[in-house]
Amino acid sequence: MKLDLPKYKTSDEVDFVIVGSGAAGGIMAKELSESGFRVVVLEQGPYLTEADFVHDEVKVIGGDLLTNKPKLQPTSFRKTPNEKAKPQRALVYGRLVGGTSVHFTANFWRFHEIDFVERSKVGPVPGADLRDWPITYADLEPYYTKVEWEIGVSGLAGASPFDPPRSKPYPMPPLPVKGSGVIFERAARKLGWHPFPAPMAILSQSRPGRSACINCGFCLAFGCEVGAKSSSLATAIRMAEKTGRCEIRPNSYVHRIEMDSNGRVTGAVYFDEQRNTHLQKAKAVVVCANGAETPRLLLLSANKQFPNGLANSSDIVGKYLMLNSGGVTTAVFEHPLNDYKGFAVSRLLHDFYELDPQKVGFYGGGGIDARFDATPIAFAMGGLPPGTPGWGKAFKDTLAHNFTRTMELFCHGTSLAVENNSFSLDPDLKDAWGLPALCLTYKDHPDDLKLWAWQNQRASELLDAAGALKKWSQPIGEQQFAVHLLGTCRMGNDPKTSVINSDHRTHDVKNLFLCDGSSLVTSGRGQPTMTIEALAFRAADRITALAKRGEIT
Amino acid sequence: MIENLSRRNFLTRGSAAVSAVWLSAHWPAIVAAAEHAHQAAKSSAPPKFQFFTPEEGAEIDAIAARIIPSDETPGAREAGIVYFIDRGLTTFAVDDQKTYREGLPALQARVRELFPSVEKFSIATPDQQDQILHSLDDQAGPAPRRRSASTSNSFFQAVRIHTIVGFLIDPDSAGNRDGVGWKVIGREPEHMFQPPFGYYDKDYAGWQPNPPSAEKTKA
Numbered sequence: 072m073k074l075d076l077p078k079y080k081t082s083d084e085v086d087f088v089i090v091g092s093g094a095a096g097g098i099m100a101k102e103l104s105e106s107g108f109r110v111v112v113l114e115q116g117p118y119l120t121e122a123d124f125v126h127d128e129v130k131v132i133g134g135d136l137l138t139n140k141p142k143l144q145p146t147s148f149r150k151t152p153n154e155k156a157k158p159q160r161a162l163v164y165g166r167l168v169g170g171t172s173v174h175f176t177a178n179f180w181r182f183h184e185i186d187f188v189e190r191s192k193v194g195p196v197p198g199a200d201l202r203d204w205p206i207t208y209a210d211l212e213p214y215y216t217k218v219e220w221e222i223g224v225s226g227l228a229g230a231s232p233f234d235p236p237r238s239k240p241y242p243m244p245p246l247p248v249k250g251s252g253v254i255f256e257r258a259a260r261k262l263g264w265h266p267f268p269a270p271m272a273i274l275s276q277s278r279p280g281r282s283a284c285i286n287c288g289f290c291l292a293f294g295c296e297v298g299a300k301s302s303s304l305a306t307a308i309r310m311a312e313k314t315g316r317c318e319i320r321p322n323s324y325v326h327r328i329e330m331d332s333n334g335r336v337t338g339a340v341y342f343d344e345q346r347n348t349h350l351q352k353a354k355a356v357v358v359c360a361n362g363a364e365t366p367r368l369l370l371l372s373a374n375k376q377f378p379n380g381l382a383n384s385s386d387i388v389g390k391y392l393m394l395n396s397g398g399v400t401t402a403v404f405e406h407p408l409n410d411y412k413g414f415a416v417s418r419l420l421h422d423f424y425e426l427d428p429q430k431v432g433f434y435g436g437g438g439i440d441a442r443f444d445a446t447p448i449a450f451a452m453g454g455l456p457p458g459t460p461g462w463g464k465a466f467k468d469t470l471a472h473n474f475t476r477t478m479e480l481f482c483h484g485t486s487l488a489v490e491n492n493s494f495s496l497d498p499d500l501k502d503a504w505g506l507p508a509l510c511l512t513y514k515d516h517p518d519d520l521k522l523w524a525w526q527n528q529r530a531s532e533l534l535d536a537a538g539a540l541k542k543w544s545q546p547i548g549e550q551q552f553a554v555h556l557l558g559t560c561r562m563g564n565d566p567k568t569s570v571i572n573s574d575h576r577t578h579d580v581k582n583l584f585l586c587d588g589s590s591l592v593t594s595g596r597g598q599p600t601m602t603i604e605a606l607a608f609r610a611a612d613r614i615t616a617l618a619k620r621g622e623i624t
Numbered sequence: 625m626i627e628n629l630s631r632r633n634f635l636t637r638g639s640a641a642v643s644a645v646w647l648s649a650h651w652p653a654i655v656a657a658a659e660h661a662h663q664a665a666k667s668s669a670p671p672k673f674q675f676f677t678p679e680e681g682a683e684i685d686a687i688a689a690r691i692i693p694s695d696e697t698p699g700a701r702e703a704g705i706v707y708f709i710d711r712g713l714t715t716f717a718v719d720d721q722k723t724y725r726e727g728l729p730a731l732q733a734r735v736r737e738l739f740p741s742v743e744k745f746s747i748a749t750p751d752q753q754d755q756i757l758h759s760l761d762d763q764a765g766p767a768p769r770r771r772s773a774s775t776s777n778s779f780f781q782a783v784r785i786h787t788i789v790g791f792l793i794d795p796d797s798a799g800n801r802d803g804v805g806w807k808v809i810g811r812e813p814e815h816m817f818q819p820p821f822g823y824y825d826k827d828y829a830g831w832q833p834n835p836p837s838a839e840k841t842k843a
Contacts, residue, residue, distance in 0.1 A: 126815050232835075267834065286817040286818065289815070407822045408822040412817040447811060461784060
């Protein structure tokens with residue numbers, strides 16, 4: 072079907088400009104355009120489609136085909152704000168229409184009730200600024216259900232006794248179990264734990280225009296050629312375009328939001344592919360650029376009224392970054408699993424989602440999944456047991472024996488909100504357009520590292536129960552690379568301690584909204600995308616209501 | 625660790641991540657080098673080196689053949705690794721030229737030091753060759769994952785990493801000849817699979833529900 076896609080002039084004041092087309096931006100575009108609004112989505116990356124996605128790790132991963140470009144977009148890192156940051160590859164995110172949802176693993180757990188009220192339940196945590204959300208799980212539940220049904224999530228309702236209440240089952244059954252999942256399930260039950268089929272944003276049954284998963288094995292880091300992965304590209308973006316009111320404008324790098332003398336934003340300034348500058352005028356701006364680029368854009372948009380960054384009267388834009396903790400324990404089994412076939416994860420458990428700080432001695436909680444996701448070179452250099460020679464016959468024999476017999480347990484956990492952990496503008500480093508580069512400042516809270524070690528212990532117990540021939544954990548250490556980009560423009564009722572209110576409207580600017588990982592108040596247990604998408608559905612509802620009541624412009 | 629480029633705990637894998645960054649930065653040129661190795665290994669005519677002299681090429685070929693030896697299954701030699709490295713040194717690994725230029729004479733010196741009667745590495749016996757390489761492998765110890773681009777300024781580490789990359793890169797993108805590297809590790813070449821995938825899921829009886837009650841906090 073040939074769609075009649077609108078082409079708005081930059082001088083044409085559209086209802087909404089959305090910056091970013093990923094997990095949140097895609098859904099925002101769909102919902103606002105389906106509500107009758109005229110929408111322009113500005114996306115810095117290219118507009119690729121399934122035909123452009125190949126099983127070529129050299130082009131895709133090596134060439135940063137789908138992700139941010141370190142050469143054009145350098146970054147820096149430091150542990151604390153007192154240090155001078157060093158240029159270093161510091162983060163990865165999807166940089167194309169569909170954003171990170173194109174290349175992610177597609178683990179799609181809901182947050183649980185506890186994630187929204189943890190401060191009230193476990194009290195303050197020294198060295199962190201743990202807060203309750205201004206909304207609860209119950210507020211978000213209808214939108215989690217929307218994600219599952221409209222975007223497409225496979226899973227089995229009621230399979231985990233720890234699951235929060237839900238209003239509807241999943242729209243389709245879970246994906247098939249992998250060898251790693253069978254081993255995990257049997258061992259976890261021996262220990263009295265409660266494994267369950269992993270909820271995944273990957274189709275187990277085909278939908279119009281989208282195939283069910285064909286188990287190709289090129290999932291994490293790759294775009295799905297058959298549309299089985301429920302990325303924004305394969306779902307919400309297409310629905311938005313079907314309305315005839317939404318223009319997706321790729322290769323458009325927004326670097327400033329303009330404001331008028333009345334304190335209202337008037338549109339977004341961007342570079343096109345030829346680096347010409349344009350201002351797309353709009354009645355309101357919704358920034359969904361991710362937890363790194365959203366605060367960066369606000370900081371880049373400093374003006375007379377907001378010298379520290381647009382909508383940054385609180386001075387916390389970019390701060391309280393949470394990356395989630397995570398441990399990897401690898402194991403080798405007697406027979407071939409061939410776990411390189413298929414998607415990454417088929418089983419997980421949530422027995423440790425809510426740990427009692429009084430009992431374990433630290434704040435936190437998490438989930439443990441069974442997976443294998445290493446490509447051959449990666450496996451050769453990083454997947455062999457400690458003690459394996461790096462070359463020669465023993466190296467070759469171990470490589471040849473282990474590649475099909477290896478699986479991993481991935482422990483996902485909480486990160487606490489710490490003020491010093493942030494994305495900020497590097498004072499010296501510039502990107503290829505001459506704009507200040509992102510600086511990552513990060514030092515894990517001690518409790519996050521304790522949780523990491525504690526969960527690794529559980530992973531070891533499980534692998535012992537499973538009869539692994541060999542197992543080992545990757546060393547625990549402070550993180551200096553960001554993938555989950557959470558909490559940097561957090562939601563709250565108090566304008567002094569939060570950037571947006573529960574409608575995702577900035578406290579400072581009436582017609583400026585933010586929605587993506589930056590909105591999160593707590594980190595959840597390691598799988599944030601499902602919640603980012605539920606928030607986007609909810610935010611779009613709130614924004615639509617405000618607009619229809621004439622309360623935005 | 626290439627995969628780790630998109631994994632959230634990138635650095636939990638230690639300096640493997642550094643290798644990933646290195647690989648990433650050099651991939652387009654690596655592909656070109658792989659294509660070259662592919663053609664060179666296929667061709668019946670004696671292939672030409674671009675960077676190495678024929679004598680140097682023979683030495684590198686002999687080192688690569690100890691890193692991934694040929695036995696019942698193919699090794700570095702069958703994958704045409706020396707041509708992959710030769711092309712690489714004028715493209716993706718151009719920064720390593722000095723390492724190779726200085727490393728080869730140092731290797732020669734080490735051969736004479738350890739085995740005065742042996743003229744060069746490539747004519748030493750396999751056992752002698754392994755002794756020589758062990759003496760160069762200053763990263764003795766476990767964990768190949770501890771080795772990375774940061775240690776590849778050492779000649780031997782450079783040859784080691786280049787050999788592994790050339791052996792295991794995706795055959796569809798012109799890597800290891802006839803996919804021999806993938807055959808060795810048991811990675812089937814197809815891109816569409818049906819369960820059961822392996823030994824452990826083939827007799828899976830189907831999902832059985834967990835017992836209904838569970839304590840929320842196990843710890």
